[in-house]
Amino acid sequence: MNSLVLYYSNTGNTQKVAQVLATELGADLGEITCDQYLSFPGRLLMALDVFTRRRPRIDLVVKPSAQYDLVVIGGPVWAARPSLPLAAAIERGGFGGAALAHFVTCSGTSPKWPPERAIAEMESLSDVPPLATHIFREAGIASGAFRQEAAGFAAELRAAMSPAA
Numbered sequence: 001m002n003s004l005v006l007y008y009s010n011t012g013n014t015q016k017v018a019q020v021l022a023t024e025l026g027a028d029l030g031e032i033t034c035d036q037y038l039s040f041p042g043r044l045l046m047a048l049d050v051f052t053r054r055r056p057r058i059d060l061v062v063k064p065s066a067q068y069d070l071v072v073i074g075g076p077v078w079a080a081r082p083s084l085p086l087a088a089a090i091e092r093g094g095f096g097g098a099a100l101a102h103f104v105t106c107s108g109t110s111p112k113w114p115p116e117r118a119i120a121e122m123e124s125l126s127d128v129p130p131l132a133t134h135i136f137r138e139a140g141i142a143s144g145a146f147r148q149e150a151a152g153f154a155a156e157l158r159a160a161m162s163p164a165a
Helices: 013-025 040-052 084-092 116-125 138-143 146-161
Strands: 003-007 028-033 059-061 070-078 099-106 133-137
Touching: 003 013, 013 028, 013 070, 013 099, 013 138, 013 146, 028 084, 040 084, 070 084, 070 146, 084 116, 099 116, 099 138, 099 146, 116 133, 133 138, 133 146, 138 146
Parallel strands: 003 028, 003 070, 070 099, 099 133
Antiparallel strands: 028 059
16 A cells, blocks of 8 residues: 655644654655745735635645655644644645545643534545544643553554455
8 A cells, every 4th residue: 555644833842743643554754835834924825724714825845746646644633623724735636546644743732622613624625535543632642641542543444444344
């Protein structure tokens, strides 16, 4: 199974999860970049974009011309919604008929702003329903417990992609 783990990371948490997932799946690792949010005025623009839901300009840094059977795409949750660069990448699509899976990273502590809303929005943005989804919480990332979660998520994906599935 030829796989890609594609991620957007603002603080490094999603990058950690993506790296472990890529290792567990034996997958290529790709990054969604959004240069306009990196400078000081970019932080103000990010805040405005979160409020208006305007999609930023993004770049996908991936292995050139690779064909994938599975693309696992993830990023942080911003105000109970997928981060804007993540949403833009999902909307852009172009995954060549690959099966998709989604994951998010979040603090996940507010009942008013549950991360499940971000997962649901990711599903609605994609023209392909995901094989599986997963929420990685900040506490698990900080403690390292996310590694076991990532291994379990990868096993779920391998099972879903197996010919017997």
